[in-house]
Amino acid sequence: MRDKIIAGNWKMNTTVDDAVKLATEIKARLTGFKDAILLICPPDVNLYPVQKIIEKSVIKLGAQNMHYEKSGAYTGETSGEMLKSIGCDYVIVGHSERRAMFGDTDVVVRKKLQAIIEHDLIPILCIGEQLEDREAGKTEKVIDSQLNAALKDVPTDWMEKIVIAYEPVWAIGTGKTASPGQAQEVHKFIREKIGREYNPNLAEETTILYGGSVKPDNSDALFAEKDIDGFLIGGASLKADSFEQIARSASS
Ligand code: 13P
Numbered sequence: 001m002r003d004k005i006i007a008g009n010w011k012m013n014t015t016v017d018d019a020v021k022l023a024t025e026i027k028a029r030l031t032g033f034k035d036a037i038l039l040i041c042p043p044d045v046n047l048y049p050v051q052k053i054i055e056k057s058v059i060k061l062g063a064q065n066m067h068y069e070k071s072g073a074y075t076g077e078t079s080g081e082m083l084k085s086i087g088c089d090y091v092i093v094g095h096s097e098r099r100a101m102f103g104d105t106d107v108v109v110r111k112k113l114q115a116i117i118e119h120d121l122i123p124i125l126c127i128g129e130q131l132e133d134r135e136a137g138k139t140e141k142v143i144d145s146q147l148n149a150a151l152k153d154v155p156t157d158w159m160e161k162i163v164i165a166y167e168p169v170w171a172i173g174t175g176k177t178a179s180p181g182q183a184q185e186v187h188k189f190i191r192e193k194i195g196r197e198y199n200p201n202l203a204e205e206t207t208i209l210y211g212g213s214v215k216p217d218n219s220d221a222l223f224a225e226k227d228i229d230g231f232l233i234g235g236a237s238l239k240a241d242s243f244e245q246i247a248r249s250a251s252s
Pocket of ligand 1: 211234
């Protein structure tokens, strides 16, 4: 059975006090939760204080980014070793905001993916089309090419560790969620591609998350789709009650 994951991407939000408060509240609300892996991804500066809150709970820690070099003169960057040393388990890579604003090209995404795996961390590889792509009927073409670039020469044993997050760019932070049917169609396309290029068992075991305006009022319907294995949540992960309600979609 593939993992279900409910992940909160806090993006550039929370002071250390906010982060500690939010993590404490999420931990209290979801004590003993077993129906999915719970993951929170605070900004780097808050990773360590948040880890201190969640370390003995069911909640796992993720980073929003990581540099592909091991160490050295890379001002402002964070290495895999650093993330590992504070107890991170997951790293988001290829988020559309990083692709659009911080130079994370396909080549950079591929290098980061490799570094994440080499540090024994789990990558959450984000892919997704722009609105123009969808309107031009090019969604599958874009998804296909993003996957080809990120997974170039990725061997089967790496692929077994990778989580994929389908995040249509037009649905991120806009309140416009992909309909369950639209999301399912792309998730199925991704799973079938993995099945063809690796093997059908691996495709069945790959966790594919949906992200883009996930809210408590749409999470049940999205989760009911066969190929949707959880969520990468932005805005709604910044409130403990909405994060909890979305997590509970995994239980139904
Ligand atoms: P929103 O849930 O705010 O649309 O953000 C989605 C996202 O980008 C998660 O990585």
